[in-house]
Amino acid sequence: MTTKSKVALVRCNSYEIHHVTQAVTRAVDLLGGINLFIMPGQKVLIKPNMLSPHPPEKAVTTHPALVQAVAELVKSSGGIPSVGDSPGFYKFSRVAEVSGIGEAVRKAGARLVPFDREQEIPTAAGCLMKSLVVASEVTNADVIISLPKFKTHALTCITAAIKNLFGCMPGLKKAEMHFRFSDDNRFSHMLADIALSIPARLHILDAIVGMDGNGPGAGDPFRIGLVIAGADPVAVDSTACRIVGIDPLTLPMVRIAAERGVGNASEERIEIVGEDFQKVRVPGFRYNPPAGAGRLLPIPDFFSLRFKNWIVRKPRFLRAICTKCGACVQICPARPKALRMEKGRIVIDDRNCIRCYCCSEICPSKAVRLTRGFGAALLARTLKL
Numbered sequence: 149m150t151t152k153s154k155v156a157l158v159r160c161n162s163y164e165i166h167h168v169t170q171a172v173t174r175a176v177d178l179l180g181g182i183n184l185f186i187m188p189g190q191k192v193l194i195k196p197n198m199l200s201p202h203p204p205e206k207a208v209t210t211h212p213a214l215v216q217a218v219a220e221l222v223k224s225s226g227g228i229p230s231v232g233d234s235p236g237f238y239k240f241s242r243v244a245e246v247s248g249i250g251e252a253v254r255k256a257g258a259r260l261v262p263f264d265r266e267q268e269i270p271t272a273a274g275c276l277m278k279s280l281v282v283a284s285e286v287t288n289a290d291v292i293i294s295l296p297k298f299k300t301h302a303l304t305c306i307t308a309a310i311k312n313l314f315g316c317m318p319g320l321k322k323a324e325m326h327f328r329f330s331d332d333n334r335f336s337h338m339l340a341d342i343a344l345s346i347p348a349r350l351h352i353l354d355a356i357v358g359m360d361g362n363g364p365g366a367g368d369p370f371r372i373g374l375v376i377a378g379a380d381p382v383a384v385d386s387t388a389c390r391i392v393g394i395d396p397l398t399l400p401m402v403r404i405a406a407e408r409g410v411g412n413a414s415e416e417r418i419e420i421v422g423e424d425f426q427k428v429r430v431p432g433f434r435y436n437p438p439a440g441a442g443r444l445l446p447i448p449d450f451f452s453l454r455f456k457n458w459i460v461r462k463p464r465f466l467r468a469i470c471t472k473c474g475a476c477v478q479i480c481p482a483r484p485k486a487l488r489m490e491k492g493r494i495v496i497d498d499r500n501c502i503r504c505y506c507c508s509e510i511c512p513s514k515a516v517r518l519t520r521g522f523g524a525a526l527l528a529r530t531l532k533l
């Protein structure tokens with residue numbers, strides 16, 4: 149991308165609806181105003197992160213106040229807002245109610261749309277995949293506004309604007325994609341295909357309270373105090389990373405998206421508006437480097453796949469916490485499956501595990517831990533990583 153990408157930073161220290169409305173409106177105004185993105189009468193799909201049924205204070209899902217504020221802003225500009233997502237495993241209606249998003253949508257007078265019908269669309273020129281299966285609600289919309297939550301992620305290190313568009317795929321398709329693109333480099337190329345083919349017009353990142361540690365489902369709430377918005381998802385993610393002390397160009401997801409022309413990642417190509425970037429930086433954000441061995445050292449992928457048990461982090465199941473709900477076994481996309489329930493406990497077959505970490509993402513009880521392989525632990529100790 150040759151032109152600079154504008155990213156708006158606006159402080160917001162609470163989820164009181166009037167604070168969030170003020171912050172969202174200011175962020176969008178700094179980008180040129182809502183009418184730059186929406187024309188009256190257009191159908192606007194608002195796509196929050198609705199991973200799993202958790203209350204807002206757990207920071208697993210986009211906060212309902214942000215959803216309400218954006219839906220009201222869309223209405224005020226003459227757009228017709230609907231709110232939808234495709235939770236990987238759980239029922240959409242349950243996630244909507246437990247997360248508070250259902251109530252927020254009703255308050256804003258918008259419509260909730262589960263992503264339960266699918267449609268195949270051709271991908272943009274230059275993509276690796278020829279076509280994509282996405283929810284029909286995505287293709288029916290005139291405009292997409294993405295509302296990601298800023299969280300750590302076991303496979304991609306962080307999840308924010310680029311990764312949120314993966315949720316435009318219906319649930320089972322997402323599992324299939326994990327199987328087809330089963331390391332972080334290939335997965336990142338798949339995400340770039342999606343971002344190029346489903347160009348959301350605006351990304352408004354909920355970084356008021358994000359999640360650090362064992363995200364995206366089992367980490368801890370982490371206060372950043374910002375709404376971060378822009379039309380370029382790579383610039384939004386890169387800026388959010390720098391604010392919490394991550395170099396975005398070390399993340400395959402961000403680097404590959406930038407190389408593929410999804411957006412800008414380098415500081416020189418991003419124009420920050422609103423808050424002073426230096427004054428909003430937040431220390432203490434805990435995250436794991438990207439999953440692949442090649443991210444620990446420049447090790448070729450064929451090597452890391454062959455020696456994955458030695459190098460790449462692997463899931464372990466904590467018997468004392470596991471409720472035996474079976475969600476991880478059902479979501480596991482490996483073929484043959486890497487997980488089974490045996491005599492009332494989860495058993496993993498390391499040979500089949502593709503290290504997609506869907507089990508960790510989906511577990512409602514924080515019973516899945518990712519542990520470094522022996523080789524990686526030794527290497528990390530030696531190099532003091």
Ligand code: SF4
Pocket residue numbers: 465466469470471472473474475476477494510511512513514515516
């Ligand atoms: S590990 Fe988590 S998802 Fe799997 S059965 Fe136990 S509680 Fe359920």
Ligand code: SF4
Pocket residue numbers: 463476479480481482486487496500501502503504505506507508
């Ligand atoms: S065991 Fe977990 S990490 Fe391994 S393939 Fe299955 S869901 Fe993915």
